[in-house]
Amino acid sequence: MNWKRVWTVCRTDLKQLVQDKGYWMPMVAIGAIFFVVAPTILLLTITRIGDVGMIQQISKTLAVLPRAAQEQIQGTTPAGRTSYALAVFLFAPIAVVVPLTISTAVGASTIVGERERGTGEFLAHSPAGTREIYCGKLLASLIPGYITTIVGFGIYALIVNTIAGPSVGGWFFPTTQWWVLMFWVIPPFLAFTLSLVLRLSARVRSTAAAQQASSLVSLPLIMLSYSQSTGALFGAAVSGWIIGAVAWAIAIFSLTRGVRSVTRSRLLGVANGM
Amino acid sequence: MVEGLRVDPTPNPAAPTVELRCVTHRFGDNLALNDLSFIVPDRQITVLLGPNGAGKTTAIRAITGALAPQEGTVRTFGSDPSEEGDLVRPRCGVVSAKPALYDRLSGYDNLLYSAQLYDVPKARIAERIAAAADRFGIGAALEAQVGGFSTGMKTRLALARSVLHEPDLLLFDEPTSGLDPESSLAVLDLIREMTTEGCTVVMCTHLLAEAEGLADHIVIMEAGTDLTAGSAEALTESYWPGNLLVLDAEVPDQLDRVANWHGVVAYDRVDVANVYLDGFGRVPEMVAALVADGVRLTRVEPRQPTLEDLYFTIRRHSKGAGLSPVTATGQVLGSLTAGPPVARAAVAGAAPTTTEVTAR
16 A cells, blocks of 8 residues: 555645635534533533532542542532533533544545545545545544644643632543543544445445444444543553454454455446446 | 447547446436446547437446446556545546535635545645636635635636646536626636646537537437547548539529539439438539529538538437437438448448447
């Protein structure tokens, strides 16, 4: 495989994405809502609220968390412990929902879009191998979602530490589990979802159909990854590594199978069944 | 296989750039290519001529290996493009009927994408892009987004993109579709220019006027199959029965006397008299004799067939509607002895041709 060509396909797709505000504005909006707006409001409310009774009530609900999670919670005051729990555990799924939503939206149209615009003809006649095209498209779908997530993660860490840090005795975020989640658990979930979305994109007749089908596929995957990533955070440090390893194995298998979905006849829109 | 005639006057048939042999491909129930066979001679312009749905685009796709035909063999540069596409596609430049450009990218980025995919050396990319853009007159618009380009500009950009990597084989699928006549002429001139630089060109068109004067080699296609192929001269020799002289006179009936004259192969008269001669050398003698007989001639026109005449003749022939040459409008010009052109040539008393004629 010629990785230079893979990167060429990927970079060109990303360039087109950057040129289209309709694509990246919602991405930024989703990232901002989940990583900035919601946590800021929630944490500010908890740390600045004067109602001690309410804080204590919320604090009591932390008792439902698994023992391993409870042991991790820092802070000496109810407000501090609540802030810590919200920052570390409640927002974990955000880190999964954002990249999956964005990457699914990009990936759904990536191959069928080439066909609809007629540019699939150019790619089909080009020396780029179908594996190179597939990998380029996969990266071009993965990068926007993952980059948004990493940037959002950085901003989120800053917000959490600034707002809740003083209540729990200093900067505490990201925790080890969050590092594992961001760089070990989320990427394979993203790759697995995209391997399915790209398969759909290669097979359906229109972008609209691809978007619909991708939503159907990605929704259960978002729920699955939500629960698994929450589990990775709640459990001992090793659980994140195990969940990630299993997810990687599934993702690699699915990606390997998915390579076959991109064929020149599908790029041309003349494959049987199209 | 359709029985008919096939003319292959290839200068070097041993080494054609492209060879399709008995290629068949179906899209579901639709037979896109049906036992298609033709060659593309090296360094010539081959025109695939046929109506919409004749299989021209599918043939182009088979040539680069973008489509693997279900039956038959394709050889491009001696390789099977569906198996050895890596050897074939880098040497091909393709312009599709729809320019296949990325509207959201600039003209420059479209060219850059192609240059990188086709492995143009990094150090030469800028220079090649500038040269191609200047050549096709789009240098000033390179930084603009392609979505705002006119159809003509898009075609020029697609042409520039096709030559960036200096391909040996250029495949143009109806490159002038959607262009105004002036732009079409400019594009055809550019295509002609490319063969002078050593490129082999395959161009699909359904416009006879485009093929006229441009094609070195013509493949006439219909319903996924090749009806015939050869140079315009070879096709004329094979399908145009003798030399047609159009005569008219103040009293047209007086022209009928020439029907039995020596050297007249066939004769008919509807509005004008169509006289098929065994050679145009007889015209002065014939005119002199008519004038001497008191016939007041109003028209004497030796007629060479246009590609359009040939095309309709061949298509009529393929449909088994008889062998008489017809005009572009479908008017039958003469009624000769039924049979293949070779037989007609014999009737006409013409010398046997050296053109290869194979049963098809």
